[in-house]
Amino acid sequence: MVESVIKNWQGEQVGETSFDLRVAKPETASHIVHRALVRQMTNSRQGTASTKTRSEVRGGGRKPWRQKGTGRARAGSIRSPLWRGGGVIFGPKPRDFNLKLNRKERRLALRTAFVSRAEDLIVVEEFSNELQRPKTKDLVAALARWGAAPDQKALLILAEIGENVELSARNIENLKLIAADQLNVYDLLHADKIVVTASTLEKIQEVYSV
Structure with a gap:
């Protein structure tokens, strides 16, 4: 069971919440999270790098000079x-770098990574109504009031991403905005602070608790 305080738009504490997710055993937690992280980073590789062998390079069909008598080294093709x-x-x-990981293992790693960041988790009230129009400055100020400084990498997780929130967040250098159904191990571990709304936390527990 992990307990957190809930903050409003002004950064004041207005309540408390808790969530409970099944995580890996302490002796295997780092291993399962590491496997999931390696899988995610490896699967993001395109695998399109390609070079030509001597048989694929254009030209080189004619022997450049005769085998003997020239004093030079033997050569059969200028494309050697x-x-x-x-x-x-x-x-x-070109090759496929994809690694496989069982669905149960992936979800276990995700839950373990999320719970491991409990100390850096910031739970806030729903704030979409506070942004009547796209305003990056207002969102930056709110993040600072919540405890996510501008120089810290922040991950903002929302159940539903409104247009004003998306437009306000897209130009903030150290902020990444994702939906609750797009949780991944890399983003959870990469961020210094993780900001979620109370409703998003409930959805995460509902979706990923199985």
């Missing part, structure tokens, strides 16, 4: 990997 403009030995080819 030893030549400038030749093929590449053991270069990268």
